[in-house]
Amino acid sequence: MTEWRTHLRRTMNELSSSASTRAVDSMLNYETVKYFGNERYEAQRYDEHLMLYRKAAIRAQRSLSMLSLGQQLIIALCLIAVLWRATQGVLDKQLTLGDFVYRVLKQSISDMERMFSLLEIESEIKDSQGAPPLAVRSAEVRFEHVSFSYEPPRQILRDLTFTIAAGTTTAVVGHSGSGKSTLVRLLLRFYDVDKAGGGRIVIDGQDIRAVTQDSLRAAMGIVPQDTVLFNDTIYHNITYGRPSAARDEVIAAARHAHIHAFIESLPAGYDTLVGERGLKLSGGEKQRIAIARALLKDPHILIFDEATSALDSRAERSIQQALEQIARNRTTLIIxxxxxxxxxxxxxxVMDQGRIIERGTHHELLAAGNVYAQMWALQHQQHAPTGEDEMLPLVAD
Structure with a gap:
């Protein structure tokens, strides 16, 4: 009988591992889940894995019950004898009812302490009561006197004010640590601006703290610098931008991101597994999948956080042209x-130490001959041209 139920137990263990992997994968990639507002989608997928595990666990438990019927019968008879003796002790006033059940209560409370501590933790960023959804009209984004610090002694942003006009592209450049990526985190409400004189961020005149987080993130599509993929197929990772998308739309997004030909060259095509955090793909391939995912979402506001940093110069040029076409008539922020x-x-x-020290078009900033012009010149000094396939220079940190 033990041999018969071994495969049932093995199936249950595999499904348990699959459910745990699904949960851990979602939590490791929590930023991507929030980028695309797919918390409910992830919960549904996890619930499907748990239902399969539940069925297997029930079958395994039934077989175990049959196997241990004889043992349980002996234990039950002994337990009845013990209960009878304990009951007699209570009736004879040698024991109290509390003495009888104390161990079980104490053990149960101890087992639940961890759960109670988790329930007592409050989210730092939460919707205000009765918050309405974001009403996107022209998708104009404005930072008004924004100041922010992760910790009080370390100020990251200092009194920033700028506007990303509807349908235009604004780029933010600067050395590492100048606060560029913090702008994206604030815009997506992973953090809120400082409460005391921290200013505000508005979209079409609406303070983003006054609208729901789901509607705010639904209006944005992001290609992050650190691209993380789920341990699933390429198709699943692209459709994560919009799970209800048709296959033709997924393929169209992949074509725009210049990744379709590569996917088709793989033996399993779009059903190829990418591995945990996309370890089976190169950095450029992961980044192009992230671009396709953002394009499939079709958002009002696009955010590119070093969207082509992992690409070679030829791939970057082709994708850059596609991004310019996609960003046309969309409000776009580029880090x-x-x-x-x-x-x-x-x-x-141009940012430095949390402040905007220059602003203008490329030609205006070059003509000014200040920090931006120095950064531009430094690029060409560090990377000499090598012909048609010259590598585009990087800004020195």
Whole structure:
């Protein structure tokens, strides 16, 4: 009988591992889940894995019950004898009812302490009561006197004010640690601006703290610098931008991201597993899948956080042209170290130590001859041209 139920137990263990992997994968990639507002989708997928595990666990438990019927019968008879003796002790006033059940209560409370501590933790960023959804009209984004610090002694942003006009592209450049990526985290409400005099961020005149987080993130599509993929197929990772998308839409997004030909060359095509955090793909391939995912979402506001940093110069040029077409008539924010990727922007902001020290178009900033012009010149000094396939220079940190 033990041999018969071994395969049932093995199936249950495999399904348990699958459910745990699904949960851990979602939590490791929590930023991507929030980027696309797919918390409910992840919960549904996890619930499906748990239902399969539940069925297997029930079958295994039934077989175990049959196997241990004889043993349980002996234990039950002994337990009855013990209960009878304990009951007699209570009736004879040698024991109290509390003495009888104390161990079980104490053990149960101890087992639940961890759960109670988790339930007592409050989310730092939460929707205000009765918050309405974001009503996107022209998708104009404005930072008004924004100040922010992760910790009080360390100020990251200092009194920033700028506007990303509807349908235009604004690029933010600067050395590492200048606060560029913090702008994205604030815009997505992973953090809120400082409460005391921290200013505000508004979209079409609506303070983002006054609307629901789901509607805010639904209006945005992001290609992050650190691209993380789920341990699933390429198709699943692209459709994560919009799980209800048709296959033709997924393929169209992959074509725009210049990744379709590569996917088709794989033996399993779109059903190829990418491995945990996409370890089976190169950095450029992961980044192009992230671009396809953002395009499939079709958002009002696009955010590119070093969207082409992992690509070679030829792939970067082709994708850059596609991104310019996609960003046309969309409100777009670009975070960049590589200045050659932002020369088309209608507005370029140069940041240093949490402040905007220059702003203007590419040609205006070059003519000014200040920090931006020095950064541009430094690129060409560090990377000499090597012909048609020259590598585009990087900004020095």
């Amino acid at each position: 960049a170290h590589r200045l050659s990727t932002v020369i088309h922007a209608q507005q370029i902001l």
